[in-house]
Amino acid sequence: MRPIRRLRGELMATVELRHVSKRFGPVLAVQDFSLATADGEFIVLVGPSGCGKTSTMRMIAGLEAVSEGQVLFDGKDVTDQLPHDRDVAMVFQNYALFPHLDVYSNIAFGMRLRKVPKAEIDSRVRRAAQMLGIEDTLARRPRELSGGQRQRVALGRAIVREPRVFLMDEPLSNLDAALRMEMRAELIKLQDRLGVTTFYVTHDQVEALSMGDRIVVMRHGRIQQIGAPTELYEQPANVYVAGFIGSPPINILSGEMNGDELRLPEEKASLPLHDAALRAAAEAKSPLLLVGVRPEHLRLAGHANDDGAYSLRGKVDTIEPLGHTTLVRIELPSGRYVNALAGEKVRLAMGDPALVSFRPEHLYLFNPSDERTLLGLAG
Numbered sequence: 001m002r003p004i005r006r007l008r009g010e011l012m013a014t015v016e017l018r019h020v021s022k023r024f025g026p027v028l029a030v031q032d033f034s035l036a037t038a039d040g041e042f043i044v045l046v047g048p049s050g051c052g053k054t055s056t057m058r059m060i061a062g063l064e065a066v067s068e069g070q071v072l073f074d075g076k077d078v079t080d081q082l083p084h085d086r087d088v089a090m091v092f093q094n095y096a097l098f099p100h101l102d103v104y105s106n107i108a109f110g111m112r113l114r115k116v117p118k119a120e121i122d123s124r125v126r127r128a129a130q131m132l133g134i135e136d137t138l139a140r141r142p143r144e145l146s147g148g149q150r151q152r153v154a155l156g157r158a159i160v161r162e163p164r165v166f167l168m169d170e171p172l173s174n175l176d177a178a179l180r181m182e183m184r185a186e187l188i189k190l191q192d193r194l195g196v197t198t199f200y201v202t203h204d205q206v207e208a209l210s211m212g213d214r215i216v217v218m219r220h221g222r223i224q225q226i227g228a229p230t231e232l233y234e235q236p237a238n239v240y241v242a243g244f245i246g247s248p249p250i251n252i253l254s255g256e257m258n259g260d261e262l263r264l265p266e267e268k269a270s271l272p273l274h275d276a277a278l279r280a281a282a283e284a285k286s287p288l289l290l291v292g293v294r295p296e297h298l299r300l301a302g303h304a305n306d307d308g309a310y311s312l313r314g315k316v317d318t319i320e321p322l323g324h325t326t327l328v329r330i331e332l333p334s335g336r337y338v339n340a341l342a343g344e345k346v347r348l349a350m351g352d353p354a355l356v357s358f359r360p361e362h363l364y365l366f367n368p369s370d371e372r373t374l375l376g377l378a379g
């Protein structure tokens, strides 16, 4: 199916935020936020609680005044426009359905207020309900629905508005894990079909990676990085993004350059660097470096210096079977731990000596002074 709007030959919206900040008294909730979307793009805002995601959404919607900066829709400044005039639809974590109205009336509510003709209301409600697979719940009240169905009704109410922009703030966080997965997939398909520019908020990096065309990683009100999922994974801007994207998080150790070798003195290990890694290390302007390697790149089997692989010696601390993989925590000589995700069967027991190895191309390097990335993965 073609996007409804495109079918009707109407223009959709691009959204731009220019150096937007939000202050609540002494709290700087959002600082210097700049982003320009493509038409129909799916943008995900992700970051820990309190990092400014909801404040950003509310400023896009016009529900919150910006303290500094501008918001533009289709290149037109809407900074001082009321929410009503911006033509955005929001879906929140609590669906805020009317308990005394049936599903049909919940979805039709806004259109009835705006005196949309009855036949038009009916066709939009039915089309949305069909898209969401809730046609047979139209006569029920919200309390007679499952959590997933209620979420669909809230989405239906947003869809029938045929807005220029969708804003969804943690819309799935009240659902259980299996249902979240299912709804996640459906939302991706739905957004693709409608083609409406969407901002989606989550604190879950897995959800962010799976849904976003581009992801905005936020922390303390500031954008850390904007990028496509693989970009954030392979070329994180800094230690924070490297740690936020990926689960379990990337392992970070301290190293020191000595000639062409990266030494991890506390771990009694030494990694000979070549080419790109050497050039990256030289940019730090100090011999001290932070060394990163992701759990999924650490191998437990193998021999020391196996075909050029880097290796670290330690002992097995804990072993957690996760089904198709096993998470093994290794204690290194310094007393620090690294996590390794083993795809193969683990033949180790707690307390066993362990050798973990990884390929040189899986090495990340960071500058310890500002935590910026010096070396990521080649794309």
Ligand SMILES: Nc1ncnc2c1ncn2[C@@H]1O[C@H](COP(=O)(O)OP(=O)(O)O)[C@@H](O)[C@H]1O
Binding pocket: 024, 027, 028, 029, 047, 048, 049, 050, 051, 052, 053, 054, 055, 056
């Ligand atoms: N209405 C408000 N008044 C005062 N402080 C607020 C208000 N709304 C949000 N904040 C503060 O702004 C910061 C960002 O909040 P918020 O945007 O809700 O973050 P998130 O959605 O990422 O959890 C937090 O420190 C929060 O306490």
Ligand SMILES: [Mg+2]
Binding pocket: 053, 054, 055
């Ligand atoms: Mg929030």
